[in-house]
Amino acid sequence: MDFIFAVSSIILTLTFPVHCGKILVFPHEGSHWVNMNILLRELHSRGHQITVIRALDSWFISETSPHYVSMTVPFLLGGDDEFYRSFVSNQLQIRRQRKSAWTRFKLDMELKEKFSEMHRKICEMLIYMIEKDPALLEQIKQAKFDLMLTDPANGGGVVLAHYLKLPLVFNVRWTVHGEGHFAIAPSPLSYIPFPLSQLTDNMSFFQRTYNVLFYTLRLFLYKRIVGPHYSALCERYFGSDLHYFELFQAADIWLMGVDFVFEFPRPTMPNIIYVGGYQCKPAKALPSDLEDFVQSSGEHGVIIMSLGTFVGQLPPDIADEIAAAFAQLKQKVIWRYTGDKPSTLGNNTLLVNWLPQNDLLGHAKTKVFVSHGGNNGIFEAIYHAVPIVGLPLIFDQDDNLSKMRHRGVAKVVDIATVDRHIFKDAIQEVLTEPSYRKNMQKLSRLHRDTPLNPLNSALFWIEFVMRHKGAAHLRTDSYKMPWLCAKRKRAKLD
Numbered sequence: 417m418d419f420i421f422a423v424s425s426i427i428l429t430l431t432f433p434v435h436c437g438k439i440l441v442f443p444h445e446g447s448h449w450v451n452m453n454i455l456l457r458e459l460h461s462r463g464h465q466i467t468v469i470r471a472l473d474s475w476f477i478s479e480t481s482p483h484y485v486s487m488t489v490p491f492l493l494g495g496d497d498e499f500y501r502s503f504v505s506n507q508l509q510i511r512r513q514r515k516s517a518w519t520r521f522k523l524d525m526e527l528k529e530k531f532s533e534m535h536r537k538i539c540e541m542l543i544y545m546i547e548k549d550p551a552l553l554e555q556i557k558q559a560k561f562d563l564m565l566t567d568p569a570n571g572g573g574v575v576l577a578h579y580l581k582l583p584l585v586f587n588v589r590w591t592v593h594g595e596g597h598f599a600i601a602p603s604p605l606s607y608i609p610f611p612l613s614q615l616t617d618n619m620s621f622f623q624r625t626y627n628v629l630f631y632t633l634r635l636f637l638y639k640r641i642v643g644p645h646y647s648a649l650c651e652r653y654f655g656s657d658l659h660y661f662e663l664f665q666a667a668d669i670w671l672m673g674v675d676f677v678f679e680f681p682r683p684t685m686p687n688i689i690y691v692g693g694y695q696c697k698p699a700k701a702l703p704s705d706l707e708d709f710v711q712s713s714g715e716h717g718v719i720i721m722s723l724g725t726f727v728g729q730l731p732p733d734i735a736d737e738i739a740a741a742f743a744q745l746k747q748k749v750i751w752r753y754t755g756d757k758p759s760t761l762g763n764n765t766l767l768v769n770w771l772p773q774n775d776l777l778g779h780a781k782t783k784v785f786v787s788h789g790g791n792n793g794i795f796e797a798i799y800h801a802v803p804i805v806g807l808p809l810i811f812d813q814d815d816n817l818s819k820m821r822h823r824g825v826a827k828v829v830d831i832a833t834v835d836r837h838i839f840k841d842a843i844q845e846v847l848t849e850p851s852y853r854k855n856m857q858k859l860s861r862l863h864r865d866t867p868l869n870p871l872n873s874a875l876f877w878i879e880f881v882m883r884h885k886g887a888a889h890l891r892t893d894s895y896k897m898p899w900l901c902a903k904r905k906r907a908k909l910d
Contacts, residue, residue, distance in 0.1 A: 419802055424638075426898055429637035430625055432519070433526070433830075436462070436463035436465070436760055437464055437465070437561075437563070437634075437700070437879075437882040438464070438465045438467070438559060438560065438561045438562050439459060439464055439465070439466050439467070439562065439564075439565050439878070439882075440467050440469070440556065440559075440561040440563070440564050440565070440580075440582065441456065441466060441467065441468045441469065441484070441564075441565045441566065441573075441823045442469050442564065442565075442566040442567075442572050442573025442576055442577075443468060443469075443470075443477060443566070443567055443573075444567035444569045444570050445474065445475070445476050445477065445493075445728075446725055446726065447724065447725045447790055447791070447792060448567050449476045449477055449790075450476075450695070450725070450792060451587065451673070451694075451695055451792065452567060452587055454567075454694070454752035454871075455565075455587060455694070455871075455875075456468070456484050456877055457483045457872060458672040458871060459875065459878065460482075460483035460484065461483070462654070462875065462879075464608045465485075466484035466485065466554075466858055467484065467485050467486070467487055467559065467561070468481075468484045468485070468486050468487070469486075469487050469489065469572075469573075470486050470487070470488055470489070470574060471489055471491050471492065471725075472488055472489065472490050472491055472492055472542065473492045473493060473494070473638060474488075474493070474652040480890065483642070486489070487552060487555070487556070489508060489541055489544065489545055489549065489552065489869075490544075490545070490549070491540070491541045491544045493537045493538070493541065493546075493607070494533075494537055497646055504726050504727055504809060504810060507527075507810050507894070508730075508731065508809060508831065508832070509810065510614060510845055511830075511831070511832040512832040512833075513588040514788075515890050518567070524543060524803075528637055528641050531641050531642075532642075532645070532786075534570065535570065535592065535641065535642045535645045535646070536569065536645050538570045538571065538572045538645075538855075539571075539572075539575075539645045539646065539648070539649045541572065542572055542575055542649060542702075543652070543697070543907075545576075546653070546761060548761070549562045555578065555582065555798075559682060561580070561582055562582075562583070562882040562885075563582055563583040563584070563585055563668075563878070563881050563882055564576065564577035564580070564583070564585070564900075565585050565587060565878065566584070566585075566586065566587070567586070567587050567588065568586050568588050568590070568591040568592065568596070568664055568667070569588075569589075569590045569591065570592065571646050571649075571660065571663075571664070572762035573584065573880055574664055574667070575646070575650065575653075575660075575663060575717060576607040576665045577663075578654070578663050579810045580664075580893075581889075582697065582769075583668050583881050583882075583885060583886040584666070584667040584668055585667065585668060585669045585671065585724065585877070585878055585881055586667050586669065586670045586671060586781060587671050587673075587874075588670050588671060588672055589672070589673040589710050589791060589812075590644070590812070591664055592638065592641075592642040592661075592664070593635065593638045593639070593642070593661065593664075594611065594634060594638050595610075595611040596636065596670060596672055596680060596688075597667055597672075597674075597688070598610075599661070599664055600665050600685055600687075600688070600895070601683050601684050601688065602683040603681070603682065603683070604606065604683075605624065605627050605628050606619070606624055606633055607619070608680070608682050608683075608863055609627055609680065610627055610630050610631040610634065611632045611812060611815050612630075612812065612814065612815050613626070613627055613631075613815075614632065614814060614815060614838070615627055616680065616819040616822055617680040617681065617682075641658075641745045643660075644661035645660075645802040647659075647660055650663070661895075662895055662896065665895035666891070666895070667687075667891075668687065668879050668881050668887040668888065668890070668891065669687050669689060669876050669878070669881055669887050669890070670687055670689065671689050671691045671878075671882075672688050672689065672690050672691065673691060673692050673694075673791060674690055674693070675690060675692035675693055675798075675863055676690070676860065677798065677823075677859045677862045678794070678798065678819045678820060678823055679692075679819065680819070684890065685890075685891075686836070686891075687890035687891050689873060689874070689877050690870070690873075690875040691870040691871070691873055692795060693795035693796075693798065693799055693870050694869070694870035694871040694874055695792060695795065695796070695871075696714050696795055696796055696798075696799035696800075697774065698778065699774060699775045699776075699777070699778020699779060699800065700772075701775070702776070702779065706750070706771075706772075706776075706794075709748060709750070709766055710748070710750075710776075710779060710782075712748060713748035716745075716746040716747045716748070716781065716783075717748075717781045717782065717783040717891045718747060718748050718749070718750060718776070718779070718781050718782050719742070719745070719747050719748070719749045719750070719782075719784045719785075719786060719843065720749075720750050720771070720773070720776050720777065720782055720784070720785050720786065720802075721738075721749065721750070721752065721753075721785075721786035721903055722751075722752040722771060722773055722786075722787065722793065723752070723787070723788040723807065723809065724787075724790045724793065724809075725790075726790045727788060727809060728752065728753060728754030728755065729753060729754050729755025729756075729830040730753075730755065732755075732756065732758070734831065735755060735758040735836065736758045736759055736760045737760075737834060737835045737836045737839065738758070738834070738836075739760040739761045739762065739765060740758075740760035740762075740836040741836040741837075741840040742762055742764065742765045742844065743760060743761065743762025743763075743764065743765065744762075744836075744840055745764065745840070745843065745844075746764075747764070747783060747784075748764050748765075748766070749762075749764055749765040749766065750765075750766050750768060750771055750776065751765055751766065751767055751768070751786075752767075752768055752770065752771045753767045753768075754769050757817075766878040773775050773796060774791065774796050774800075774897070777796050777797060777799075777800040777802050778799075778800045779871065782802055783802075783847055784802065784803060784804070784805055784843060784846050784847060785797045785802045785803070785804050785805070786804075786805045786806075786807065787804050787805070787806060787807070787817075787819035788806070788807055788808060788809050788813050789804075789806050789808045789812075789813035789814070789820075790813060790816070791812070791816065794816050794820065795863075797856070798825075798856065798859050798860055798863050799860060799863060799864070800860070801853070801856045801857045801859070802856065803825050803826065803846050803852035803853050803855075803856045804817070804820055804825060804827070804846070804856075805827050805828075805829065805839075805842050805843055805846055806820065806821070806826050806827065806829065807829055807831040807834070808828065808831070809831060819857035820879045823855060823859060824851055824855040825848075825852055825855045825856040825859060826844045826852075827845055827846050827852070829842050843907075858874075
């Protein structure tokens with residue numbers, strides 16, 4: 417299959433002429449940047465000139481890179497590694513309280529406060545660029561970029577693209593209003609579960625009612641979080657006739673990080689291109705010390721544990737319970753953990769500050785992946801056919817793992833109430849019940865069996881937009897229709 421992907425890449429390169437263009441990138445921090453950076457590296461390898469806009473205090477997006485040039489805005493967004501560690505810690509602390517509607521409300525309110533602050537800072541950064549740093553803005557204009565590539569989890573790139581009149585391509589899973597499909601595609605709530613609801617596409621009447629109420633509440637929260645900031649920004653530069661979310665809906669191409677091997681079927685649109693898992697690739701050889709440890713597991717194999725970009729450590733009591741469960745297993749364990757060594761750590765468990773996750777998941781001796789349920793890890797587990805024990809923490813992780821559980825490839829444990837017995841039983845179930853691995857192997861075969869691998873598909877459509885200066889013929893203008901035929905002037909977006 418990997419040989420087929422390599423051949424398809426060569427055919428794509430020979431068949432379609434590559435217009436080596438100039439791409440302006442307004443990224444999103446954290447794990448979103450990890451994915452975006454992979455895309456930028458491939459675009460650079462095809463001859464494109466990449467320019468990345470970053471804040472002065474960006475902690476993920478490096479100022480220097482062999483495959484892009486950075487434009488550093490002398491503005492402090494205020495987010496850093498410690499900020500997100502503290503945020504995750506607070507979320508976990510709230511989750512460990514007795515489950516109730518009040519607990520859920522507190523989680524939502526903390527998320528609302530943090531996200532509102534983030535979007536306010538993004539808008540202030542745009543104002544700084546336009547009004548207080550004319551030299552930087554003039555440099556951007558003089559470069560004559562062919563398109564804007566951005567992640568609509570924040571609206572900075574969306575607003576800037578409209579200001580500069582650039583074609584717009586999204587590297588997207590979430591927008592400022594939630595899951596991307598709900599922004600532009602028909603989404604009947606009778607069979608399309610709203611993300612984070614943990615429902616399936618086969619709902620009872622009560623569940624459909626809950627889905628509608630959940631959608632209404634979440635959309636209200638999303639609009640309250642971002643609306644005041646982006647509305648004021650758009651009115652400042654484009655006038656009051658343009659609603660900020662129309663700028664999102666006017667994007668030319670949506671490179672959607674979704675694959676229907678685990679997403680529920682739903683209506684879609686011509687300008688949505690599915691590229692879920694484009695970061696996945698065949699495993700490379702492990703470093704010799706790690707390979708020796710893996711091989712020492714013998715017939716029992718290895719368990720990999722990582723809770724993602726932001727979570728390198730856990731409260732000591734939870735870490736001790738997890739370590740105690742690992743110590744009772746016959747398998748060897750490689751655990752990305754940066755906190756103090758758990759007091760119950762067994763001789764079979766190796767703690768590392770960083771691990772080559774893709775290469776370990778692709779190793780023949782890897783049996784189970786203990787994951788928080790982030791999008792990147794989910795796709796790598798599918799690609800390499802490794803079943804999951806899930807410990808969801810924040811954001812969309814509960815929802816991702818709920819879908820994997822529905823597909824029969826994951827066992828999900830509540831990290832707020834986990835102890836050594838619950839955790840050990842979950843791992844043993846995934847290890848010993850053959851259906852978990854068989855179901856994951858089926859998902860892996862389906863995910864890999866495509867005429868063009870997701871990364872090459874993403875590259876083609878980015879270059880398509882550059883060749884044709886947009887893709888308006890694929891985009892519906894239904895978002896411009898006024899409610900109840902109300903007459904109001906609309907700004908032209910093309």
